[in-house]
Every structure is written in C-alpha cells, then in structure tokens.
Amino acid sequence: MEKEQVAKLDKIDKTDAEWRAELTPEQYYVMRQKGTEPAFSGALYRNHADGTYRCAACGTELFSSDTKFESGSGWPSFSVPANAQAVELHEDKGYGMTRTEVTCARCGAHLGHVFPDGPGPGGLRYCINSLSLGFDPKHTGTKE
DSSP: OOOOOOOOOOOOOOOOOHHHHHHHHHHHHHHTTOOOOTTOOOOTTTOOOOOEEETTOOOOEEEEEEEOOOOOOOOOOEOOEEEEOOOEEEEOOGGGGGGGEEETTTTTTTEEEEOOSSSSTTTOOEEEEEEGGEEEEOOOOOOO
C-alpha cells in the first residue's frame, strides 16, 4: 500500500504594502503584526453554522465546523486543523510567557495560538482570531 500523497501548499509572498492594501487595518494588525482581537468580539466566535473556515488573507482551508467547540475563551476554538499541513506552529515568547503560535502555512498570517487543554484524543485547543478567518457555509440544498 502506497502512502497517501498530500499536496504541498504554494507559498504566497507579498510585500508589506501589498498586505496593507488587501487587509482591513484590524486584519493587518492581527495577521501581519501578530496582534489579538478582544475576547468575545469576533464575528465568528458564536458562529454555529456548518462549513469551512479559511485564511482571511489567502483563502487556504484551515478548519472545519465539525471540529469547532465552545471553549469559553472568547475566540473561535477548534480541536484539529482541517489539514495539518495548512498550519504551522512556532514558539512564541511574547508578553512574558511561552505559547505556541499558529500561522497559515501558505501566507504566514498569524492566526492565533494552540493550547494543550482541548477536547478529544489530541487534547488541543486551536484558539483562532475571527479576523484571521473567512467562513464558507456548507450548502445543504437538494438538487432537482
């Protein structure tokens, strides 16, 4: 049996000026300057619709509504990425603590952090800024 091949993501490399032109000031602060939106303020925090969460900067599929859960943290939380190769993890020693930063593997955008206090067998909580995400609802209509 052959190993399943997973396609490599084509990297996106843009200048700072290009990112500033494409993102809102709030998205730029979070995604390019590694900021954080205020807890409980994000548009997708209370989203319970079925669908796919994508990188707001490049459109890469990051998370599925199937793995979203209510963590009480104030940010959308997921137990696993939709594709492990879509995100990268980095040590973050900012603000006097050590955490694990989550970035988009394709464009390098800051998404949030991952913590070891989530549900399920992996025990992870991907705590992601709403500003870093786009959402594609799942269409459940029937064909005629």
